Amino acid sequence: MEHRWKREQGTLISELIQGMELAKQLRVHLDTASSTESMDLLVQKILSSYEKALLILQFSRPMSMGQPQQNVGATSGVPESPLSINGSPRSDDLDKDNQDIRDVSKKRKMLPRWTDHVRVTSESLLEGTHDDGYSWRKYGQKDILGAKYPRSYYRCTYRHTQDCWATKQVQRSDEDPTIFEITYRGTHTCVHGNQPVPPPASPEKQEYKLTNLNTNNNQQLQSQDILSNLRKGLRVNTEGLDNKEMATSFSFPSTSFGWLKTENNSFSPSGVLDNNNILNSFPSPFTSPATPEVNYFSASQPQMNSFGGMLSTQNSEPDLKELISANTSATNSPIIDLDFSLDQVELDPNFQFDTQGFFSS
DNA sequence: AATATTTGACCCAG
DNA sequence: CTGGGTCAAATATT
Numbered sequence: 001m002e003h004r005w006k007r008e009q010g011t012l013i014s015e016l017i018q019g020m021e022l023a024k025q026l027r028v029h030l031d032t033a034s035s036t037e038s039m040d041l042l043v044q045k046i047l048s049s050y051e052k053a054l055l056i057l058q059f060s061r062p063m064s065m066g067q068p069q070q071n072v073g074a075t076s077g078v079p080e081s082p083l084s085i086n087g088s089p090r091s092d093d094l095d096k097d098n099q100d101i102r103d104v105s106k107k108r109k110m111l112p113r114w115t116d117h118v119r120v121t122s123e124s125l126l127e128g129t130h131d132d133g134y135s136w137r138k139y140g141q142k143d144i145l146g147a148k149y150p151r152s153y154y155r156c157t158y159r160h161t162q163d164c165w166a167t168k169q170v171q172r173s174d175e176d177p178t179i180f181e182i183t184y185r186g187t188h189t190c191v192h193g194n195q196p197v198p199p200p201a202s203p204e205k206q207e208y209k210l211t212n213l214n215t216n217n218n219q220q221l222q223s224q225d226i227l228s229n230l231r232k233g234l235r236v237n238t239e240g241l242d243n244k245e246m247a248t249s250f251s252f253p254s255t256s257f258g259w260l261k262t263e264n265n266s267f268s269p270s271g272v273l274d275n276n277n278i279l280n281s282f283p284s285p286f287t288s289p290a291t292p293e294v295n296y297f298s299a300s301q302p303q304m305n306s307f308g309g310m311l312s313t314q315n316s317e318p319d320l321k322e323l324i325s326a327n328t329s330a331t332n333s334p335i336i337d338l339d340f341s342l343d344q345v346e347l348d349p350n351f352q353f354d355t356q357g358f359f360s361s
Numbered sequence: 362a363a364t365a366t367t368t369g370a371c372c373c374a375g
Numbered sequence: 376c377t378g379g380g381t382c383a384a385a386t387a388t389t
Contacts, residue, residue: 138366140381153380157365169380 016053023047115183117173134188136168148174156190164190 023046136154143150149172156164166186173179 137364139383141367142379142381145378151379155381167380 016050019050023050113183113185115181117179117181134166134190144171147171149177156188158190162190164188166190 023043026043135157137157137159138152138154140153141150142153151169151171153167153169155167156162158164166184166188168182168184171181171183173181
C-alpha cells in the first residue's frame with residue numbers, strides 16, 4: 001500500500017506538472033501576443049494553483065521534508081532525502097549502516113533524479129546550441145531492452161577531483177529521434193563545471209538575467225565537440241550514427257539548477273561544499289525555437305526565499321517521462337522538489353518556479 | 362603524457 | 376536469471 005500510494009502520487013503529480021507546463025506555454029503565448037493584464041493574471045493564478053497543489057501533495061506525505069533549516073550547514077546530517085530511506089524498517093539496514101561498506105551504491109540511490117526531454121534539431125546540433133553548463137565524461141553505454149537506441153552514461157568530469165557525484169544518462173527517443181531524454185542524478189558539487197559563473201561573488205543573484213551569462217562560453221567549445229562527433233559518426237557507421245554523435249556531448253539547458261540535496265552522508269570529505277553550490281549553476285537558458293519560457297526560474301534563487309534552499313528532486317517512475325514528453329514544444333521540465341514552506345507560496349502569489357517535484361522511491 | 366571514449370566484464374537489485 | 380548501471384582495460388584524442 002505504501003508503494004501504491006507513492007505511485008499514484010507520482011502520476012498525480014505528473015498530471016499536475018503537465019498542466020502547469022501547459023499553462024506556462026499558454027502564458028508565453030499570451031506574452032508574445034497581445035495580452036491583457038487580466039489574462040496574465042489568470043494564467044498566473046492557474047500556475048499558482050498548480051504550485052500549491054504540488055506542494056500540498058508533497059506535504060501530505062509524512063516524509064523527510066523536515067525543516068529546511070538545520071540542514072544547511074550539516075555535512076552529514078543530511079536531510080534524508082525524501083526517499084524512503086528510513087521508509088524501510090529493515091533491521092539489516094541499520095546494521096549495515098555502521099559498516100561503511102562501500103555504501104557508495106546506497107549513496108547513489110539517494111541522489112535526486114529528474115528527467116529532461118530535449119529536442120535536438122540538426123541545426124541546433126551544428127550550432128552547438130546547448131550544453132547544460134557542465135562537463136561530463138562518458139563512462140558507459142548500454143543497449144536497453146526494448147529501446148531502439150542505446151543509452152549513454154555520463155558522470156561529472158570532476159568526480160574525483162571534487163567529489164562531485166552528479167551523473168546523467170541520455171536516451172534517444174524511439175519514436176522521435178530528435179528527442180533525447182536526459183536523466184540527471186545528483187547535484188553538482190563541483191565548482192567550475194559551469195564556466196559561466198565567474199568567481200565574483202554572485203552579483204546577479206537578484207534575478208532573471210543570469211540566464212544569458214552561461215550561454216556563451218561553452219557554446220563554442222561545445223560546437224567543436226559536436227563537429228568532431230559528427231565526423232566520427234560519419235565514418236563510423238557501424239551503429240548508424242545514432243547515439244554517439246549526439247549523446248556524446250550533449251547537455252542541455254533546461255536543466256535547471258542544482259538541487260541541493262546532500263547525499264553524501266558518508267565519507268565525503270568535502271561534504272561541506274554541498275551547501276554552497278546548491279544552486280550555483282543554472283544551465284544555459286537555451287533558446288530553443290520553441291522555448292520561450294527561457295526566463296523563468298525565478299524560484300531558482302534560493303536566497304530570494306529564505307528557505308535554506310533545500311530542494312530535492314527526483315522523478316519517480318517512467319510514466320512521468322511519457323507524460324511530460326507529450327508536449328513537444330521543447331519544454332523541459334526539470335523536476336524539483338521544493339522543500340520550502342508552503343507559506344512562501346501564499347505570501348507571494350507571483351512566485352513561480354519552473355520545476356516541480358515529488359518523490360518516489 | 363594526460364585525458365577522454367569505447368566496450369566487454371562485473372555487480373547487484375528485482 | 377536478467378537487465379540496468381558501473382568499472383576498468385584497451386584505445387583513441389588532444
